[in-house]
Amino acid sequence: MPLNRILEQPRARRILESMVTGERLPHALLFWGPPGVGKSASAIELARWLNCHQELEGPCGQCESCVKMATLEHPHFSYQMPLPRKALADADTGELSQSGAEELTEILRAKGADLYANAKFTAAQFILIGQIRSLIRWANVKSFSQKPRIALIDHADALKEEAGNALLKLLEEPPPEFILILTAETPEDVLPTLLSRCQPVEFDRLSDSIIDNELEKRGIQDVDTRKRLAHLSSGNLTRAIDFASKPETMEELMALGIDIVRHSLGKNPLQLNPHLESWNALTADQRTLVLEIITAWLRDAALLSAWGETSLPRLIHTDRIELLRKFVTNCPRADFTEAARQIETARFNIERNVLPPLVFTNLARNIYRTIYATEPV
Structure with a gap:
């Protein structure tokens, strides 16, 4: 053929x-x-x-x-x-x-x-x-x-x-x-x-299933890891391969994305300063991946909030399920779906080469506003 x-x-x-x-x-x-x-x-x-x-x-x-x-x-x-x-x-x-x-x-x-x-x-x-x-x-x-x-x-x-x-x-x-x-x-x-x-x-984006299959061919044996990379890559096999070859970097970005969400909701804005420094040090592609991680976290939260334990097979962040449960419990009235949509604004600003600190600040405010339905103090 x-x-x-x-x-x-x-x-x-x-x-x-x-x-x-x-x-x-x-x-x-x-x-x-x-x-x-x-x-x-x-x-x-x-x-x-x-x-x-x-x-x-x-x-x-x-x-x-x-x-x-x-x-x-x-x-x-x-x-x-x-x-x-x-x-x-x-x-x-x-x-x-x-x-x-x-x-x-x-x-x-x-x-x-x-x-x-x-x-x-x-x-x-x-x-x-x-x-x-x-x-x-x-x-x-x-x-x-x-x-x-x-x-x-x-x-x-x-x-x-x-x-x-x-x-x-x-x-x-x-x-x-x-x-x-x-x-x-x-x-x-x-x-x-x-x-x-x-x-x-x-050309069209690739399916999650083909990316999962290609990662397996390249030696990624863990099913959950392949599923996570396939979803977070948004149809981009090159990105999935790149981050699969750097598991330490991938783990750091996963932790950063989740911490940005959690600390955006905290009462002490100073908690975000270390994450801002980490964000500024990333490449544009890494920042985009962090946004995908945040989107997946909020999506998981929406599924868990709506469907409870029956949603577990559909979740991406299965390795952090206890942290996810606690997050959902602490935000009982949150509109997680709307919060996930707000990430598109940050992604658009990255593509327009908006200054990274400004993207970060607006991202944190939007997360707070959509989760708590109010403006941060």
Whole structure:
């Protein structure tokens, strides 16, 4: 079956398979949808199929081309992602420094081994103009193969305007046998001049069951842990894998999320200060996960409050059931469902890059207000 390493995504797979088998593949595609659902994985699988030496309905996985794609070191495949400036020896040409090249090789090999692994440099925000210049040179090198060159620009929202304008020239005059694939969370994240030249393909969030299954394949044996990670990842397998590999960090974030809720309801606001410091030290993705933890805690509280002990099989925080029971008992008139909805405001503010302390303060006030139906003193 073609593209059989892509998880779920029946609509996207059907579109891509139809494009390839019908020989109607455009020279520019935009894979868009939530993070961690297989957009870059699908680009890699598509490149593997198009460059396979066997004329089969899908990549054979055995030929020289497929073997090279397994480590993402194929001469007909270019993977561009946000880079820190220190990764470049020459910012104008995009030539990598030795350390940058070594780190990129390590990242790509890990991504080749697990298509849903998190492929990113630390402290990288933008796709730089030098990278695009280097990509253009690569795309225009004459090839004696009839197979296409495929360039993947992962996180196209990280393209600065100068880099986007340079890329536009490549889209306006693409070389023969060249395909460009961009990924983004929404089409609006892509520069309009690039978006208008791309065929969009939408991807959906993954189901909890598929994430649970994939975590089990990766060695996570505890059923409750898999269930919790699957729920908290919100359809993002990459996030689930990342946090499954860091159980200590995951446990710290779980404790932080629950403590934020509990101490937001306390009479002494100073209790929140240590949690504010911890919150400020988190990455944006970690803050988002803490919000998922809080949402799940409030959801569990709503279920336990409404259905009592019969709700236990449906709860996420089963490892803290006594603490959850006490929380529900101490808040007899709380509207936990409404409190959970308020978390969306904090999530939206994180996406808008609102200052972390302000997000935290508003979050604590909203929790207090919705649980106690009054404003904090």
